Amino acid sequence: MAEDLINNKDIYFPSYLGTNDKLITLLNRASQTLCDWFSVADKNGPLPFDESFKCTMPAEDGNSADDLFSEIESLLNNSFNPVHPCSLAHLDPPPLIFSILGDLIAAGLNNNLLAYELSPSATLLEESLCKWFAKKLGFNDFSGGIAASGGTLSNLNALIAARNNSGLGTNPNSVLLVSEDAHSSFVKCIRVMGLDTANLVRIKTDKQGRMDINDLRKSLDKCSIENKKIFAIVATLGTTVRGAIDPIKEISEICKQRNIWLHIDGSIGGIFAITSIPIEGLNNINQANSITINPQKIIGITKTSSLLLVSNMSTLENTFNTGLPYISSKENIINRGEIGIQGSRPAEIIKLWLGLRFLGMNGIENILKSSIKRKDFFIKNISKNKFDIYSGPLHIVSFLPKKLKPKDSDVWTQTKVNELINNNFMLSRPKFKGKYFLRVVMGNYNTKESHIEELLRLLDA
Numbered sequence: 001m002a003e004d005l006i007n008n009k010d011i012y013f014p015s016y017l018g019t020n021d022k023l024i025t026l027l028n029r030a031s032q033t034l035c036d037w038f039s040v041a042d043k044n045g046p047l048p049f050d051e052s053f054k055c056t057m058p059a060e061d062g063n064s065a066d067d068l069f070s071e072i073e074s075l076l077n078n079s080f081n082p083v084h085p086c087s088l089a090h091l092d093p094p095p096l097i098f099s100i101l102g103d104l105i106a107a108g109l110n111n112n113l114l115a116y117e118l119s120p121s122a123t124l125l126e127e128s129l130c131k132w133f134a135k136k137l138g139f140n141d142f143s144g145g146i147a148a149s150g151g152t153l154s155n156l157n158a159l160i161a162a163r164n165n166s167g168l169g170t171n172p173n174s175v176l177l178v179s180e181d182a183h184s185s186f187v188k189c190i191r192v193m194g195l196d197t198a199n200l201v202r203i204k205t206d207k208q209g210r211m212d213i214n215d216l217r218k219s220l221d222k223c224s225i226e227n228k229k230i231f232a233i234v235a236t237l238g239t240t241v242r243g244a245i246d247p248i249k250e251i252s253e254i255c256k257q258r259n260i261w262l263h264i265d266g267s268i269g270g271i272f273a274i275t276s277i278p279i280e281g282l283n284n285i286n287q288a289n290s291i292t293i294n295p296q297k298i299i300g301i302t303k304t305s306s307l308l309l310v311s312n313m314s315t316l317e318n319t320f321n322t323g324l325p326y327i328s329s330k331e332n333i334i335n336r337g338e339i340g341i342q343g344s345r346p347a348e349i350i351k352l353w354l355g356l357r358f359l360g361m362n363g364i365e366n367i368l369k370s371s372i373k374r375k376d377f378f379i380k381n382i383s384k385n386k387f388d389i390y391s392g393p394l395h396i397v398s399f400l401p402k403k404l405k406p407k408d409s410d411v412w413t414q415t416k417v418n419e420l421i422n423n424n425f426m427l428s429r430p431k432f433k434g435k436y437f438l439r440v441v442m443g444n445y446n447t448k449e450s451h452i453e454e455l456l457r458l459l460d461a
């Protein structure tokens, strides 16, 4: 069968005549291979269980389907497996089933979000879904957004628009204010924007890991004395190490008074704001100019899936519209390649849309609530005598034995990570405030209380 498939040249591309039986056979086989890999996760743990994958490069002649499927299996076996219930290290939850299908459909469509003529339905879908999110967050009719491949790019889209909007496009004295616990993507953004670390002003955090408003005020005064021009302040809605939420209400008031763009990095926590789940500090977010949300990080939309939502779409149009001379335009429809950094890109919106439609609001809330419940269960049961615990209103917890010196934290966390992985528990080891910590991210829907109990037992040992 495989030889037939590969020797027959029409299998290079889907057939546009009659049936696609051969392609269907291959798709079925690919589904089976993938699902077999999911199903053996329990036995094999979240880390690769066979490291013999060889990165073989293309040969003179193409390989047979049998060869390729054996390489696909080898690639899977040498991969991180996010469906394992004890995969608790990162913001990489199991993939939602309808999102997997969405990726398949988007790949088959091979439409291009660069322009309406290359992706008519997906263009309208992205526009509508961004608007839907923007409205759910409390923005008005001028709002909308743009998808991008990840939170870093959504943040970058926002900051470029913010700088352009402030008229500081080429000003070397322009600065961005973020908290000291904000994500490292802002360092990257600053560099990409032709600035350097001196243009990134770090505001201290309080004991809960939130931006300290007094320090923000002091920094604003210092900036004005030093003639630095602020193009945006970033409030983080869910910090990477402990899930803290900056005081958005106070920051938004300061931004309004001083006419500064407020960007909210809601890569981790932003999605909570479309639900009625009570999360402390999750208010006034509609006062922002822009908000990143990154549904790949918690509800399992397959990577990558990130949106930048803006209160006023004209800010994106004014910033990124260069014209696309080789593309025809349609009246009243904006080519998506003209409102963000990326040019050609796939219809990633399909897997977000299908994932959300499959879940409905109840399903979204159920997944998000369950992550908070697991976090609460973990915090309730971890020994407070033994560990210092750093967490916030979201689903992330970092912790460390009390009074551990920075040097000892390195050895302790490394030893513990190894011990845990021998028992199939995958935790991460962030460096934070000069020490290493262990971090659990409770965004894995497959994790049950019994798994958390076992983890706590191992931590206590």
Ligand SMILES: Cc1ncc(COP(=O)(O)O)c(C=O)c1O
Residues within 6 Å of the ligand: 091, 149, 150, 151, 152, 153, 183, 185, 236, 238, 239, 240, 265, 267, 268, 294, 306
């Ligand atoms: C708070 C925050 N912002 C931004 C990012 C960057 O997102 P991405 O990795 O999707 O680019 C992360 C990644 O973990 C994050 O935690």
